[in-house]
Amino acid sequence: MSKPAVTKSKVKFSVYMKKYWQLYAMLLLPLLYLLIFKYFPMVYVQIAFKKYSIVQSVWEMPWAQNHGFEFFIKAFGNNDFKYALKNTLVLNILDLIFGFPAPVLFALILNELCFVRYKKVVQTIAYMPHFLSWVIIYSLALQLLAPNAGLINMVIQRLGGEAIPFLNDEAHWIRSYIGFGIWQNFGWGSIIYLAAIAGINPELYEAASVDGAGRFRKIWHITLPGIKPTIVVLLIMSLGNILGGGFDRPFAFQNNLVMRVADVIATYVYRVGIKGLQFSLTTAVGLFQSVVGVIFLLLANWLSRKLGERGIW
Amino acid sequence: MKVKSTADRIWDYVFVFLCLIVSAICIIPMLNLLAKSLSSTEFLIRNEVYIIPKGFNFDAYGTVLKDPKYTRAFVWTVALTVICTVLSLTMTTLCAFPLIFEKLKGRKIINIFITITMFFNAGTIPNYLLMQKLGLLSNPLVLIIPGVMSVYNMIIMRSFFYGIPESLRESAEIDGASFFQILYKIYVPLSKPVMATLALFYAVGRWNGYSDALMYMKEEKFYPLQLLLYNIINNINSVEVATQEGFSSPGLAESLKAAIVMFSTIPILCIYPFLQKYFISGVTLGAVKE
Numbered sequence: 100m101s102k103p104a105v106t107k108s109k110v111k112f113s114v115y116m117k118k119y120w121q122l123y124a125m126l127l128l129p130l131l132y133l134l135i136f137k138y139f140p141m142v143y144v145q146i147a148f149k150k151y152s153i154v155q156s157v158w159e160m161p162w163a164q165n166h167g168f169e170f171f172i173k174a175f176g177n178n179d180f181k182y183a184l185k186n187t188l189v190l191n192i193l194d195l196i197f198g199f200p201a202p203v204l205f206a207l208i209l210n211e212l213c214f215v216r217y218k219k220v221v222q223t224i225a226y227m228p229h230f231l232s233w234v235i236i237y238s239l240a241l242q243l244l245a246p247n248a249g250l251i252n253m254v255i256q257r258l259g260g261e262a263i264p265f266l267n268d269e270a271h272w273i274r275s276y277i278g279f280g281i282w283q284n285f286g287w288g289s290i291i292y293l294a295a296i297a298g299i300n301p302e303l304y305e306a307a308s309v310d311g312a313g314r315f316r317k318i319w320h321i322t323l324p325g326i327k328p329t330i331v332v333l334l335i336m337s338l339g340n341i342l343g344g345g346f347d348r349p350f351a352f353q354n355n356l357v358m359r360v361a362d363v364i365a366t367y368v369y370r371v372g373i374k375g376l377q378f379s380l381t382t383a384v385g386l387f388q389s390v391v392g393v394i395f396l397l398l399a400n401w402l403s404r405k406l407g408e409r410g411i412w
Numbered sequence: 413m414k415v416k417s418t419a420d421r422i423w424d425y426v427f428v429f430l431c432l433i434v435s436a437i438c439i440i441p442m443l444n445l446l447a448k449s450l451s452s453t454e455f456l457i458r459n460e461v462y463i464i465p466k467g468f469n470f471d472a473y474g475t476v477l478k479d480p481k482y483t484r485a486f487v488w489t490v491a492l493t494v495i496c497t498v499l500s501l502t503m504t505t506l507c508a509f510p511l512i513f514e515k516l517k518g519r520k521i522i523n524i525f526i527t528i529t530m531f532f533n534a535g536t537i538p539n540y541l542l543m544q545k546l547g548l549l550s551n552p553l554v555l556i557i558p559g560v561m562s563v564y565n566m567i568i569m570r571s572f573f574y575g576i577p578e579s580l581r582e583s584a585e586i587d588g589a590s591f592f593q594i595l596y597k598i599y600v601p602l603s604k605p606v607m608a609t610l611a612l613f614y615a616v617g618r619w620n621g622y623s624d625a626l627m628y629m630k631e632e633k634f635y636p637l638q639l640l641l642y643n644i645i646n647n648i649n650s651v652e653v654a655t656q657e658g659f660s661s662p663g664l665a666e667s668l669k670a671a672i673v674m675f676s677t678i679p680i681l682c683i684y685p686f687l688q689k690y691f692i693s694g695v696t697l698g699a700v701k702e
Contacts, residue, residue, distance in 0.1 A: 113525035115517065119513075119515070119516065119517070120518055120590075121457060121590055121592055122510035122513060122583070122591055123510070123593075125507075125509060125510050125591070125595070126506070126507060126510050126511075127505040128503060128506060129503050129506055129561055129566075129676060130507075130522070130525070130526075132503065132557075132560060132561055133525070133526060133529055133561075133563075134540075135542075136542070136557075136558050136680075137533075137534075137544075138537070138541055139527070140534035140539050140541070140542045141532075141534045141538065142538075143534065143537070143538035143541045143542065144535070144538055146538070148542070155674075162605040181454050181639075183567065192415055205434065205624050208427055208430055208431060208434075209431070211423070211424075211427045212424075212427055212428065212431060213424055214428065217428065217431070218431075219591070220435075220687070221431045221434070221435050223685050224435045224439060225434060225435065225438055226688070227438055227439075227442075227681065227682065228438055228683070230616055230620075230680045230681065230684050231677060231680075232619070232620030232621070232622065232638050234620075234622055234638045234639075234641050234642045234645070235620075235638075235641070235676065238445075238641070238645045238669065238673045239441040239442070239444075239445060239644065239673070240441075241645065242441070242444055242445055242448060242670065243441055247459060248456075248459050248666065250440075250441075250444045250462060252643055253459050253462070254462075270531040277582050282437070285601075286438070287695075290695045290696070291695055291696065293692075293694040294692070303555060311433055313419060314423060324628035343630075344537075346622075346623045347621070347622065347623055350626075351624065351642065365536070367534070367628065368536045368537065369536060369626075372536060372537045372540070373536070373537070373540055375522075378537050378541070379538070382535060382537040385534075385535025385536055385537055385538070386535060386677075389532055389533055389534070389535055390534070393531050393532055396531060402516070407586055407603075
């Protein structure tokens with residue numbers, strides 16, 4: 100802590116900056132962006148614990164009742180929110196059960212194709228749905244599933260069956276929603292598994308062939324174990340995201356007849372918050388979702404390391 | 413060459429067949445839409461159009477192209493997508509490049525600062541209030557700036573940069589090149605694959621996104637195509653003169669909606685197959701985090 104040491108480090112620092120200032124200059128805009136658009140909104144999170152008012156600044160608003168937890172208590176007493184919470188969980192779990200295995204299966208099937216050209220064409224086609232927006236996918240769903248003019252119901256009626264209300268009946272809506280989720284993601288999701296399969300040592304397959312293992316034994320004993328780490332990491336990541344979920348897909352698919360099963364937290368916050376202007380209540384709901392989301396992710400990562408796989412980060 | 417058994421060869425064809433079905437499931441919805449957009453009203457009203465157009469005509473496309481509302485939204489969305497992609501790529505590069513230098517002081521803190529934003533999101537309402545505070549509501553910039561950089565994409569680019577041999581930049585440093593020169597003359601030219609991948613990701617994200625416009629944009633003239641489309645298929649929009657007649661007759665409404673959907677899908681469907689080898693490597697890079 101002597102004086103010369105300080106000046107020495109100062110000199111060093113200025114020499115360092117003379118060389119490295121450009122790197123900091125490059126980082127300036129991106130970090131400023133993150134500060135403004137990712138960190139500043141955190142100031143407004145306190146609205147969850149306060150009574151929102153347009154005329155006051157966030158810092159001046161009065162605290163809510165029950166030690167600030169008024170709006171959390173209100174949310175959990177609200178039937179619409181309870182439905183949204185339940186639906187978020189149900190739809191995410193169904194996505195996990197039916198949507199998660201689809202890319203794995205597809206990758207395994209693709210890997211068995213021995214015609215290279217054909218495989219490439221199939222891949223290109225299977226990636227296509229990922230590039231469509233949910234609005235477009237919903238309009239495709241309408242064209243396919245509409246009660247009278249929809250392609251599938253036209254075929255059903257031609258064959259003498261009854262038209263099925265795919266998008267207007269609660270149970271059918273859930274199936275259509277999950278189905279189009281699989282449709283959108285199975286091809287894209289398979290990319291990562293194909294990469295993992297490509298990384299498996301080919302000598303393993305040759306050795307297995309020499310030992311007389313058939314196609315399915317090779318899949319079971321070599322391919323699947325080879326992609327197991329990838330499967331586990333992705334599975335744990337989706338488990339950590341079980342209360343998350345985007346806005347675009349449920350919002351595009353919703354209609355008034357199925358709101359009881361289709362309203363999720365993201366769309367509830369939009370409807371009640373931005374449209375209904377109940378800012379405190381919906382900020383509380385959003386905060387609940389974020390905090391639980393972080394906890395789930397940390398748990399998932401801990402679990403992933405515990406199982407001997409590499410962590411997510 | 414090993415000889416395949418008959419059973420093995422049968423399985424080969426089973427897998428070919430399975431993939432054929434899967435491809436059909438992917439394509440049939442698009443074919444159905446295409447057929448509807450090209451069919452004449454009488455067949456549509458009688459529900460006779462499956463995947464082959466009947467009464468082939470381009471009237472629906474003509475009507476859509478003549479409507480200034482759609483052409484305007486289309487041009488606006490193309491411009492928006494180009495601007496966003498260029499800005500996003502620039503920001504992402506500027507963020508990723510400095511972080512590969514181990515000598516950079518404060519690198520650890522900066523990394524933590526960046527990573528936190530991936531895990532904790534303040535939520536819809538705080539974000540909305542921020543836009544309000546910044547005066548961005550209904551400002552066209554709100555469709556560009558708030559999503560200008562994705563940390564996830566930045567990590568993909570950083571992983572790619574890590575793969576470029578250190579010796580390249582070290583010898584350039586010895587030769588007296590500045591960091592801007594190293595970035596511009598060495599890293600950017602060598603990073604074409606990852607640039608193409610991220611350009612595609614950003615462009616698709618902007619082209620397909622509608623929730624930001626739904627929440628922050630009240631001016632209908634700045635609606636991106638997808639939001640306009642959402643309003644059209646849900647019959648929320650105020651009907652324009654050119655299509656007023658169309659939407660009142662059920663058959664034509666069908667083919668018009670189909671044409672509008674085709675219209676807003678085609679640009680991306682024309683681009684993505686050519687970038688396939690790039691985005692495959694991009695997704696794979698994204699999976700390899702630190």
